[in-house]
Amino acid sequence: MVATRRISAPLQGEVFALYTSPLSAAPMVTHTSVELIASKGIKGDRYANKQGSYSALKFSAREPGAREPGRQLTIISADSIDLSLNDAGLESATAPGKSYGDFRRNVVVRGISAEALLAAQGGEICLGPECRVFIHRHCVPCTPG
């Protein structure tokens, strides 16, 4: 059932697309490059501006009463989205009028499976030559909390 298990790529891939949104529920904007701000988020993104749908929630386990640090940036695997949608017989993310930005994640990667991303939870990864991020948790499909 879990299509992503068919991909056994290691954590080695590339940035395929970048998205931000200035406000909660506002359309995602595509970019060729973005600026990551340490401990904050992506410049211009709703979570860096504390304007995300979940920005009000202060569910940090590490620092009670604070926002979760994992809200700063999200990563999704285009390969696994393609496989999952295909296996379920659903319209592709590349179909007319559709986009990987519809999933409302910031960084879309290719060459890395969702399984590899989840396996990297609790570890640090390099994004490009300059940036480093720490993967805290699975970013489950948009649900309250």
Added chain:
Amino acid sequence: MYAGLRARTPGQASAPNLLSRGRWGRAGFYNQRLCERPGQLEAIFDASGVSCEILVGGKLGVGDAVTPAPPTSPGQATVRDVGTQPDGYYVRPSKRTAAMIKGAGAHMTRTLEELVKTDPAGAARAEAAYNSVGLGFWPARAWQQAKRVWPRRLFLRSVFITLVVAAAAVYFELV
């Protein structure tokens, strides 16, 4: 958490297997509705990505490499934070138990009660986002209650501030 979701217009939701579980089973329909792709939630649950903290900022571009950081990197010692979400948050909706769903509803109600005091605009923003696709973010009863309490709190706060300002004015007038 997810327990707060409720369809505003019954019949619009599109996964019969989830609908059969009642109103709490509509978790995560936000993005599914946004994408107009019935069944998407269950299909991509394991492929929905990861949440990250930015340790070192800088420029990131399309085509840039994504690689693991060296094991010796100081960032590897970061304390992982999976949040304080209730039981079942990381379980796909079709596998959530009644206890998980009930616990999540109670958790969201408590969260909203706190937010009404500290960040009512944030609570309203979350609700508005879900309303935009015909859903509700907070448990319906808790949200109705919050909307009643909220103006009362604003009124009492403004009365209090007015009294403090008036008292200060009188005091400085006398001095």
